[in-house]
Amino acid sequence: MNQPRYPFTAIVGQDQLKTALLLNAVNPAIGGVLIRGHKGSAKSTAARALAALLPPIRTVVGCAFNCDPDAPCDACPTCRQPDRQVETRPAPFITLPLGATEDRVVGTLDIQRVLREREHAFQPGMLAAAHRGVLYIDEVNLLADHLVDLLLDAAAMGVNTVQREGFAITHPARFVLIGTMNPEEGDLRPQLLDRFGLMVDVVAPTDPAERAEVVRRRMAFERDPHAFAAAWRAEEDALRARILAARERLPHVHLDDDMLAFIARLCVEFEVEGVRADITLCKTACTLAAFDGRTHVTPDDVRTAAELVLPHRRRRQPFEQPHLDRQRLDDLMRDLTDTPPNAEGDAPEPSPDGDSPPADGVEEETFAPSPTATPHIQVVGAASPPRPHGRRAAATQSPRGRYVRAVRDPHATDIAFDATLRTALGRGDAHITIQRDDLHRKVREGRTGTLILFVVDASGSMAARRRMEAAKGAVLTLLGDAYRQRDDVALIAFRGPQAQVLLPPTHSVELAERALRTLPTGGRTPLAHALTLAGEMIARAHRTTPERPIVLVLITDGKANVPLDGRDPWHATLDAAAHLAAQPITAIVLDTEQGVVRHGRAAELAAALRGVHIPLEDVSAEQVVRVVQQTLK
Numbered sequence: 001m002n003q004p005r006y007p008f009t010a011i012v013g014q015d016q017l018k019t020a021l022l023l024n025a026v027n028p029a030i031g032g033v034l035i036r037g038h039k040g041s042a043k044s045t046a047a048r049a050l051a052a053l054l055p056p057i058r059t060v061v062g063c064a065f066n067c068d069p070d071a072p073c074d075a076c077p078t079c080r081q082p083d084r085q086v087e088t089r090p091a092p093f094i095t096l097p098l099g100a101t102e103d104r105v106v107g108t109l110d111i112q113r114v115l116r117e118r119e120h121a122f123q124p125g126m127l128a129a130a131h132r133g134v135l136y137i138d139e140v141n142l143l144a145d146h147l148v149d150l151l152l153d154a155a156a157m158g159v160n161t162v163q164r165e166g167f168a169i170t171h172p173a174r175f176v177l178i179g180t181m182n183p184e185e186g187d188l189r190p191q192l193l194d195r196f197g198l199m200v201d202v203v204a205p206t207d208p209a210e211r212a213e214v215v216r217r218r219m220a221f222e223r224d225p226h227a228f229a230a231a232w233r234a235e236e237d238a239l240r241a242r243i244l245a246a247r248e249r250l251p252h253v254h255l256d257d258d259m260l261a262f263i264a265r266l267c268v269e270f271e272v273e274g275v276r277a278d279i280t281l282c283k284t285a286c287t288l289a290a291f292d293g294r295t296h297v298t299p300d301d302v303r304t305a306a307e308l309v310l311p312h313r314r315r316r317q318p319f320e321q322p323h324l325d326r327q328r329l330d331d332l333m334r335d336l337t338d339t340p341p342n343a344e345g346d347a348p349e350p351s352p353d354g355d356s357p358p359a360d361g362v363e364e365e366t367f368a369p370s371p372t373a374t375p376h377i378q379v380v381g382a383a384s385p386p387r388p389h390g391r392r393a394a395a396t397q398s399p400r401g402r403y404v405r406a407v408r409d410p411h412a413t414d415i416a417f418d419a420t421l422r423t424a425l426g427r428g429d430a431h432i433t434i435q436r437d438d439l440h441r442k443v444r445e446g447r448t449g450t451l452i453l454f455v456v457d458a459s460g461s462m463a464a465r466r467r468m469e470a471a472k473g474a475v476l477t478l479l480g481d482a483y484r485q486r487d488d489v490a491l492i493a494f495r496g497p498q499a500q501v502l503l504p505p506t507h508s509v510e511l512a513e514r515a516l517r518t519l520p521t522g523g524r525t526p527l528a529h530a531l532t533l534a535g536e537m538i539a540r541a542h543r544t545t546p547e548r549p550i551v552l553v554l555i556t557d558g559k560a561n562v563p564l565d566g567r568d569p570w571h572a573t574l575d576a577a578a579h580l581a582a583q584p585i586t587a588i589v590l591d592t593e594q595g596v597v598r599h600g601r602a603a604e605l606a607a608a609l610r611g612v613h614i615p616l617e618d619v620s621a622e623q624v625v626r627v628v629q630q631t632l633k
Contacts, residue, residue, distance in 0.1 A: 004229040007049060010049075012205070021046060021050045021178070025050060027247075031156055032152075034200070034312070036182075038203070044180060051134045051136075059086070059087065059089065065079075067079045075171045092132065103125065104125055106127055108162070108422070128171055132174060135151065140181050154173045198284065198308040246287070249290040267281065270332075280309050285304075285305045289301050307329070406419035406441065413441075415441065416442040449486030450486075451489075452488070453552050456491065456494070457494060458520060458522075460525075470620050473624075479506075489505070496524060525560055555590045556589070557593035574605070591616060
């Protein structure tokens with residue numbers, strides 16, 4: 001007997017998450033749901049429980065497309081057989097692995113049938129397998145961008161079109177798309193966030209009684225899964241019947257013009273870019289009405305839908321996490337419902353008695369743009385330009401990355417044998433021969449990115465605070481683009497007797513904000529220890545990913561006054577710099593020395609590092625970011 005899944009109706013709390021999943025179960029055209037939350041917040045449990053809740057599907061025995069027997073797709077050979085047999089089976093639940101190739105997802109040529117029967121045949125992929133069910137992606141933010149695009153296109157259009165060697169095919173692909181992610185692992189790009197119909201942020205319950213109930217139910221399920229599932233079967237059956245009734249009711253739900261204008265004004269007020277939010281809001285509001293047993297959309301439907309549709313689409317400040325100000329939503333709802341749709345309403349007044357608490361915001365720290373011009377970059381201690389180790393390599397040119405797709409290349413050395421063989425088979429020759437024009441090259445995608453390591457002087461007083469603030473602003477700015485570039489950022493600060501790793505390598509803005517919330521300053525200047533600590537971090541990075549580019553950004557005036565292993569502080573610093581110079585890195589020294597009399601130690605240090613020396617009169621986050629980005633171009 002198969003192990004039952006944890007019942008959907010047994011999940012404690014998480015009402016918004018359950019609502020978003022149920023709405024997609026009723027109407028997959030909403031476009032799926034993205035579930036953001038930290039580990040242990042029931043993301044995967046809820047997604048898998050939904051699959052068991054979906055009504056069973058009728059299909060033909062042996063059908064790989066999960067066709068409806070009353071409306072089979074043209075591409076399905078099984079459903080065209082005269083002696084086909086119909087069966088009822090559970091709705092499919094397909095988990096997409098992070099290492100999946102494009103052919104595995106969308107489908108490709110069936111090589112075995114071509115060899116055996118000498119005719120073109122299509123081998124369906126995971127999109128066909130998920131039709132009329134659920135397609136689940138854990139850690140969707142770590143999935144290759146082009147695969148995310150494919151999935152979201154199919155989820156939005158309900159069909160999958162495949163064009164391969166000598167044939168093209170289109171088949172239905174209507175499924176509930178569920179993606180989960182931990183924001184500490186990096187976020188999705190805004191373009192991809194917008195493509196998900198709904199988004200929910202989930203957190204573990206903070207009420208002790210609720211947490212205790214979660215544990216109690218989970219332990220009961222693990223002790224006897226079948227008995228636990230049986231205890232919740234009545235609730236599961238009732239909810240399943242409600243989903244079926246809502247599906248039948250949905251085509252009859254009416255959205256009048258006034259309500260449509262109301263939705264459009266709401267999207268304008270929240271400064272949502274594009275009209276995808278308007279369309280999804282309409283679909284979601286209609287689905288809410290159908291699920292509630294009504295055929296007319298109300299303002300309450302729109303308000304509930306807005307909390308799921310708008311947070312990840314509204315224009316945000318840099319580093320601001322997706323959220324929706326519920327107090328403002330209440331005020332706008334009150335204002336819009338009191339104002340005729342075509343009238344010019346006054347700006348909404350704050351409500352003193354709003355019921356919903358404001359959503360948690362993200363504390364922001366603003367660094368004003370520096371009035372100084374772009375600093376001149378001077379190479380010290382080298383006759384040729386700096387080594388290009390810090391420059392980004394294209395994401396699809398990694399020799400060790402994952403094989404994601406194939407391209408025709410008569411001179412290929414990293415041969416994609418599957419695509420090459422399919423092309424040769426496609427000619428239909430009696431004897432299979434592979435010609436040079438059949439060769440395909442593997443396109444690989446690596447996740448190496450660049451490691452940007454900041455080493456910042458935190459000794460002293462006012463100047464140190466400015467340096468640390470500039471470093472923090474630069475770290476957060478660079479992390480804003482880290483997901484797309486696959487970059488990691490780290491920060492080492494040195495003050496007092498030794499240096500300290502304040503931020504280990506990460507591409508998470510959220511983790512960096514927490515780690516850098518307090519920035520200690522003051523004390524002496526252990527510069528030699530800071531470079532030694534940086535060398536250890538760089539060595540670990542090279543052992544893990546040898547091909548990874550590394551950029552070292554040292555922000556200092558070059559003054560060292562803490563000895564290392566009994567050696568003179570400055571000589572120990574130069575020795576540590578020479579050791580770093582032997583590593584395949586790009587070094588940038590941002591010189592913050594000020595005053596009439598200057599010793600030029602930072603320039604000497606840059607020469608020892610064989611790097612770039614940039615004097616800065618007034619260090620700022622904008623200048624640091626500009627220098628780093630110029631280096632990475």
